Amino acid sequence: MSGKEATVFVVRSGESTLCAKVYKEANNRSFRQAIDYTENRKVKNSRQARAMAKGTKFGRQAQEAAWQSAEVDALYKLSAAGVRVPKPINFLEGVLLMDLITDEQGDAAPRLNDVIFTPEMAAKYHLQLIGEVLRMLRAGVVHGDLSEFNILLSHDGPVIIDLPQAIDAAGNNHAQRMLLRDVANLRNFFGQFNSELLKTNYGPEIWDLYQRGLLIEGVQLTGTFSRKAEKVDLNAVMREIESAQSEENMRQLRMKNLTSGL
Numbered sequence: 001m002s003g004k005e006a007t008v009f010v011v012r013s014g015e016s017t018l019c020a021k022v023y024k025e026a027n028n029r030s031f032r033q034a035i036d037y038t039e040n041r042k043v044k045n046s047r048q049a050r051a052m053a054k055g056t057k058f059g060r061q062a063q064e065a066a067w068q069s070a071e072v073d074a075l076y077k078l079s080a081a082g083v084r085v086p087k088p089i090n091f092l093e094g095v096l097l098m099d100l101i102t103d104e105q106g107d108a109a110p111r112l113n114d115v116i117f118t119p120e121m122a123a124k125y126h127l128q129l130i131g132e133v134l135r136m137l138r139a140g141v142v143h144g145d146l147s148e149f150n151i152l153l154s155h156d157g158p159v160i161i162d163l164p165q166a167i168d169a170a171g172n173n174h175a176q177r178m179l180l181r182d183v184a185n186l187r188n189f190f191g192q193f194n195s196e197l198l199k200t201n202y203g204p205e206i207w208d209l210y211q212r213g214l215l216i217e218g219v220q221l222t223g224t225f226s227r228k229a230e231k232v233d234l235n236a237v238m239r240e241i242e243s244a245q246s247e248e249n250m251r252q253l254r255m256k257n258l259t260s261g262l
Contacts, residue, residue, distance in 0.1 A: 004024070005023065007021075010100060010108060011097075013097075018100050021097075068094060070166060071096065071162075071164035072096060074166040075098065075163060076088055078136060078141060081136075081139040083135045083160065084158065086099045109159070111148065111153070112151045112152075112153055112158065118193070119194040119196075120194075121193075122190040122193035123194050125153075125157070125158055126187070129151065129160075130202050130206075133183060134206065134221075136160075137179065142167050142169050144165040145165050145182075146185055146186065147186075147189065179207055180204065187200055199223075200223035200224075201223060201225050202221060202223050205221055205224065206221070
């Protein structure tokens with residue numbers, strides 16, 4: 001199967017049947033999207049950082065390598081945390097080798113968008129995937145692009161795939177927005193088969209628990225969330241804005257100094 005970011009093959013390795021993901025050049029990914037997803041990601045050295053900021057040929061190659069490595073790192077981290085993702089086996093020169101996710105017949109598992117669900121099955125899989133989102137967030141990761149197109153339905157339940165855009169929940173300013181979008185995508189998809197799911201509001205509840213350090217193992221979710229209305233300290237808000245503007249000005253100055261020295 002070929003997508004905009006990679007071509008995926010079913011391959012043989014001895015007696016095992018595996019999946020090989022061969023990455024393409026990322027010509028279809030906009031620069032703005034890359035900035036949102038790669039904020040606060042670490043690179044190997046300052047030369048790479050300068051080249052990536054300047055957009056040189058070497059910088060674009062380094063940026064693409066970092067994008068691919070992010071998926072590999074996320075798969076190892078999430079697999080170790082018990083999240084239902086394909087188990088990575090090896091990564092070399094733009095090729096990621098991992099477990100093949102199969103259906104009950106042993107064939108490559110379908111994506112959710114290719115399956116019709118009963119209301120009962122929709123509710124079951126929706127709840128399972130909310131649980132996977134919780135496990136991911138406890139591991140410090142937000143998928144960032146979760147939808148019915150990058151979840152496979154294996155013989156024993158849904159498996160989350162496609163993680164090159166996965167972000168650090170604590171270090172990326174877009175994490176909350178992306179987490180809410182991921183959860184809303186699940187609700188809206190399964191809500192087509194079970195309208196009761198459209199009434200749920202897990203995203204804000206999950207993020208609120210995460211921010212307060214209460215997203216522990218076994219936490220019970222309600223699917224509802226009401227934000228308490230409080231008086232706004234306008235002076236405090238203005239101070240935060242001024243502080244953020246000052247930090248951004250300093251960041252731009254540092255980047256300018258780095259790129260001018262390249």
